[in-house]
Amino acid sequence: MIFHVDEYRCERCGTCAAVCPMGIIIWENRETLPRPATGAEKLCINCGHCLAVCPQSALELAVMPIDQCPKIVPAATADSGAYAALVKSRRSIRVYKKEKVEKEIIAALIDIARYAPTGKNTQQLNWLVIQGRDRLDPLVEHGIDWMRDMVTKKHPMAAGFGMEGIIAAHEAGDDIILRNAPCLVVVSGPKSYPGTTVDAVIALATFELAAAAEGLGTCWAGFFHIACSMWPPLMEALQLPRGHIPGFSMMLGRAKFRHKRVPLRKPARIDWRL
Numbered sequence: 001m002i003f004h005v006d007e008y009r010c011e012r013c014g015t016c017a018a019v020c021p022m023g024i025i026i027w028e029n030r031e032t033l034p035r036p037a038t039g040a041e042k043l044c045i046n047c048g049h050c051l052a053v054c055p056q057s058a059l060e061l062a063v064m065p066i067d068q069c070p071k072i073v074p075a076a077t078a079d080s081g082a083y084a085a086l087v088k089s090r091r092s093i094r095v096y097k098k099e100k101v102e103k104e105i106i107a108a109l110i111d112i113a114r115y116a117p118t119g120k121n122t123q124q125l126n127w128l129v130i131q132g133r134d135r136l137d138p139l140v141e142h143g144i145d146w147m148r149d150m151v152t153k154k155h156p157m158a159a160g161f162g163m164e165g166i167i168a169a170h171e172a173g174d175d176i177i178l179r180n181a182p183c184l185v186v187v188s189g190p191k192s193y194p195g196t197t198v199d200a201v202i203a204l205a206t207f208e209l210a211a212a213a214e215g216l217g218t219c220w221a222g223f224f225h226i227a228c229s230m231w232p233p234l235m236e237a238l239q240l241p242r243g244h245i246p247g248f249s250m251m252l253g254r255a256k257f258r259h260k261r262v263p264l265r266k267p268a269r270i271d272w273r274l
């Protein structure tokens with residue numbers, strides 16, 4: 001059975017059926033227990049909403065024992081003011097201290113980010129954590145080779161991104177591609193899955209805020225990401241899981257400098273149709 005309902009606890013309210021995204025829980029009336037629809041096993045995406053919403057904790061999925069699903073403590077979730085302050089105070093960090101980030105801290109950040117939504121709850125992302133300049137410098141070198149190739153070919157992106165300047169900075173010992181960060185996180189997913197980029201970006205956006213809350217600095221690695229998609233030697237060097245493409249990458253480390261103010265942003269452009 002795909003899910004089990006405790007008939008003594010269940011008050012037959014039908015909330016589980018109302019929230020099921022796939023509509024595979026049948027609930028008829030206040031007299032009947034909810035039951036799986038025909039073919040529910042194949043359609044269920046294991047999102048856990050049914051057990052998470054049940055007011056009596058009367059339902060559990062075969063793959064998700066209820067006692068392993070923590071209770072939500074309202075006081076422990078961020079209030080909107082704290083969340084707004086975190087979002088507004090987060091900055092892209094481009095000057096890092098040399099020190100590495102502790103593996104336990106990175107694991108804890110990923111443990112938060114894995115709760116970010118994924119298309120159809122597929123959860124197919126892979127987190128590649130590369131730490132240390134001895135590992136990162138060769139990747140930057142591939143990125144620079146890609147830029148040299150773009151400049152040689154007079155690709156419009158070369159001028160648009162100022163690649164000649166980035167190459168010159170590299171030759172002078174500066175790293176514009178990964179900003180000398182001590183750590184890089186590459187989130188990948190199956191090439192065959194159309195949601196890889198979106199899922200990876202949502203996961204990294206979640207990771208980034210979790211990192212900021214932990215006092216760590218991050219920066220989206222846009223140059224690096226484009227280089228991955230255009231320069232096969234870089235992809236080869238990354239050794240992603242078979243069949244995976246990079247969804248996006250993020251630098252991580254401790255900021256050398258602290259930001260003390262929030263820069264201005266453009267007002268949101270909103271078309272209200274109320």
Ligand SMILES: Cc1cc2nc3c(=O)[nH]c(=O)nc-3n(C[C@H](O)[C@H](O)[C@H](O)COP(=O)(O)O)c2cc1C
Pocket residue numbers: 090091092093094176177179219220221222223224
């Ligand atoms: C998709 C994306 C790619 C980015 N790529 C880079 C990059 O390669 N190098 C860099 O220094 N900053 C990169 N950034 C950082 C942006 O420049 C930065 O978010 C923007 O200037 C606003 O600054 P803030 O993040 O401090 O608010 C990227 C940001 C995004 C969202």
